[in-house]
Amino acid sequence: MEFQHTACLGGGVIGASWAALFLASGRSVAMFDPDPAVETKVRSYIETAWPTMTQLGLTDHGSPDAISFHSSAVKAVEGAGFVQENVPERIQIKHETFAAIEPALMREAIVASSASGLTLSQMQPGWRDPSRFVLGHPFNPPHLIPLVEVVGNDQTAGGVVEAAQQFYESIGKTTIRLHKEVPGHVANRLQAAIWREAVHLVISGVASVEDVDKAVWSGPGLRWAAMGPTMLFNLGAGEGGLRAFCDHFSDTFNGWWDDLGQVYLTEDVTQRLASGVEAEARGMSPAELSQKRDALIVALQKSVADLR
Template sequence: MSVSDPGDRPRSASGGRVAVLGGGLIGRSWTALFLAAGKSVAVHDPDPATEARVKETVEAAWPVLTALGLARTEAAEAELVVCDDPRAAVEGAEFVQESIPERIALKHELYRIIEPALGADTVVASSASGLTLGELQGGWRRPTRFVLGHPFNPPHLIPLVEVMGNERTGPGVVERARRFYESVGKVTIEVRREVPGHVANRLQAALWREAIHLVNEGVATVRDIDTAVSSGPGLRWAVMGPTELFHLGGDDGGLATFCARYGDSFNRWWDDLGRPRLDEATVARLVEGLSSAGDPDGIRGLAARRDSLLTAVVAATHGHPAASASASRRTEDDT
C-alpha cells in the first residue's frame, strides 16, 4: 500500500506512531520490532518492492518476537503503511528511526526534507554505524532533537542500542530516546564522546583485526578461529562483559588480583597483536576460508540458524529485554 496523505496512516491501540525511513535490512527489522511493540509504523523508501519486503520480514520475525515476549499485539497490516513521501511518514510520529544508506549527502538531503514536517517533540535517531553524530548534524538547521541510535543487526533480536547526543542536542533528548528504545524491548548504553565506530563496533573490529592477523600468519583457519570465539570466550561474553569476567578470574581478590597475576601476559599479547588491512589478498583468503567448509543452506539458511540460536541466548541471558533494561536503569538512578 502506498499513501501520500498522513491522515491515512493507522492509529495504534497504544497511540504511538513511529516512522521508519529506509526499508533495507536494518529498517525492515526495526519495523518488525516497532509493530510488535504495538506501534503504528509508517515506512518510507523509494524502492517499489519495499512493501512486499517489509511484510516478508515482519512475518519471518514474528515467531522470534513472540518467543522473546516482545510481540504485544497481533501482527496487523492495518498498523503498517508505506509512504512515497518521507514528510508523510514523519508527520505525527513520536519517534523517527532513520536507516537509509550511509552516504552523508543522501542523509543530509533527507533531513532537509523532513525537518519542517516534524512535530515539536519528535525525536529523530539515526542507525548510522560508520558516520559520526557531528557529521550527521550537518544536515539539520536545528539538530536539538536528533540523536544517534545505533542498533546491532538484526535490531528486532539483538537488544543493544548505542545512543549519543552532544552539546548541540537538547536537554533530556538522549534520555527520551533511551526510554523509547527500552519501552520497545531494547537495552541502551550512552556514548559519551564521539569516536568513529562508537563503542560496540570498535570492540568487534578489534577482535576481527586479530582474527584476520591469525589467519594471515597461518596460526589457524578461518573456521577454527570462528569456532574458538563461538565455543570459547563468546559464550562468556553473552553473559558478562570482559572486565567483569576477568574480575571473576581473580577469585576472591577480584580484578586487582587478576591484573597482578596476568598483567605481564596481557602486555606481551598486546605488543604482539597484528595490524592487517582488508586488502584484496586478505579478503580473498577470508572468503576462501569460509567457502572451503561449504554451506548447503546459503546465506538465508545461515541467518535462520543464527536467529534460532540467538533467540535462545537472548531469552536465557536477558529474559524480557525491556524489563532487564528498566531494572538496570533503576539501579543506575538509585546510585
C-alpha cells in the same frame, strides 16, 4: 514518552528489522523507501521475523498490519513521535533527508539515526535545529539483538537522549550512552578489534577461518554473552578482583598486545577469508545460515531472560 506512532526512513534490512520491532511493541509504523518494491520486501521480512519475536515474548501487544508505506519521507514522518532513520550511509543523502523532513516533524518528535560509520556531528549540519536529533545505533538484526548505542552532544536538547533511551528500553532494547563521539561507536570498535586479530591468526597460518570462528563462539563468546570482558576478568581472580588479576597477568597481557597483528583487507586477504567462510558454510545458503543464526540467538535470549 510512549511514542505510539513511529516512522522508519529506509526499508533495507535494518529499517525492516526496526519496523518489525516497533510493530511488535504495539506501535504503528509509517515506512518510507524510494524502492518501488519496498512494501513487498518489508512485509515479507516482518512475516519472517514475527514468529521469532513471538518466541521471545515481544509480540503480545503488537500487530504486523499496523504499517503504512509512503512515497516521500515527508509524508512518512507526519504525526510520528519517534523517527528511526536508516537511509544509505552517505552524508549528502542524510543531509538531504533531514532538510526535507524537518519542517514536517511534530515539535516534540525525536529523530534517531541508525548510522554506524558516521558520527552525530557529521550528520547535524543537515538540520537547522538538531536539538532533537540523536544517534541510535543498533546491532544487526535490531529485532533480535538488544543493544542500542545512544549518542547526543552539546547541540542536543536536555532530556532528549534520556527520552530516546526510555523509548528503546520500553520496546525491549538494552541501551548504552556514549559520552564522547568516536568513529564506529563502541560495539563496532570492539568487533573490529576482535576481527582484526582473527584475520591475523588466519593469514599468519595459526588456524583456519572455521577454527578461529569456533574459538570465539565456543570459548570467550559464550562468556561474553553473560558478562563483559572486564567484569569476567574481575571474577577470574576470585576475592582479589580485577586489581589482583592485573597484578598477576599484566606482563602476560602486555606481551600479547605487543604481538597482536596489524592487518588490512587487501584482495588477497579477502579471497582467503571468503574461501574459509565458504568451507565453513558447508554448502548452506546465506538464507539457511541466517535462519540458523537467528535460532541460536533466540535460544540464547530465551535461556537468559529470567536471569536478566
